[in-house]
Amino acid sequence: QSVLTQPPSASGTPGQRVTISCSGSSSNIGRNTVSWYQQYPGTAPKFLIYNNDQRPSGVPDRFSGSKSGTSASLAISGLQSEDDADYYCAAWDDSLTGPVFGGGTKLTVL
Amino acid sequence: QVRLQESGPGLVKPSETLSLTCTVSGGSISTFYWSWIRQPPGKGLEWIGYVYYTGSTKYNPSLKSRVTMSLETSKNEFSLDVTSVTAADTAVYYCARDCCGGADAFDIWGQGTMVTVSS
Numbered sequence: 675q676s677v678l679t680q681p682p683s684a685s686g687t688p689g690q691r692v693t694i695s696c697s698g699s700s701s702n703i704g705r706n707t708v709s710w711y712q713q714y715p716g717t718a719p720k721f722l723i724y725n726n727d728q729r730p731s732g733v734p735d736r737f738s739g740s741k742s743g744t745s746a747s748l749a750i751s752g753l754q755s756e757d758d759a760d761y762y763c764a765a766w767d768d769s770l771t772g773p774v775f776g777g778g779t780k781l782t783v784l
Numbered sequence: 785q786v787r788l789q790e791s792g793p794g795l796v797k798p799s800e801t802l803s804l805t806c807t808v809s810g811g812s813i814s815t816f817y818w819s820w821i822r823q824p825p826g827k828g829l830e831w832i833g834y835v836y837y838t839g840s841t842k843y844n845p846s847l848k849s850r851v852t853m854s855l856e857t858s859k860n861e862f863s864l865d866v867t868s869v870t871a872a873d874t875a876v877y878y879c880a881r882d883c884c885g886g887a888d889a890f891d892i893w894g895q896g897t898m899v900t901v902s903s
Contacts, residue, residue, distance in 0.1 A: 676828055706886075706888065707886075707888070707889070709888065709889040709890070711829075711890070717895075717896075718878055718893040718894065718895055718896050719829065719878075719890070719893055720893075721883070721889070721890060721891045721892075721893075724883060724884060724889040724891070725884065725889070730883070730891060762828065762829055764829075764888065764889070764890075765888065766886060766887070766888035770844070770845060771842065772831055772833070772834075772842060772843075772844055772845075772887070773819075773831045773887065773888040774831070775828055775829040775830070775831065776828070777828045778828045778829075
């Protein structure tokens, strides 16, 4: 069972806006920043968001991140077929003294 | 452009030691935190630990008694050893670089290497 909780699945149609949640606690999201990753089957995760809402160079502005209290969210607007992938959140955990990941959300573009 | 490449045996016998190396190209290993992260088949990501460019290390408490990481700056590579492996250690193992100084955001990943624990 993962320290950070994500819904196992989400879906949307092309052009829609979808949101994926990531719930934690005061020892991780409540005190530290959140990062997000996109992963296609059989490939390594790709860096999407860091410091809660910052996009690395090359990540489309359709992807945005936010954090409030002990929860974080990844929003994808203008959904495209290529967004069909798994998404993971991560944050430093002060109790573990290391980073923890969410269990992942499988996003299906219908 | 910095690239990471994992290498090591794809098959390890139970009770033996899993040893992997991550080679860093296109940049120096002498900065940043360098982590190992694994993903069992069909499951999520698990952080194993990191080695800092100074050589200091931190491990996931759940694996701490079996894990050792080290850095070889002259070869621009870092390594992972996991002792006394069982089938539960079967996973894709990734090496990754922390982007931002806190070992909690990974901007560059290796392609991953599948390690199966089986006799």
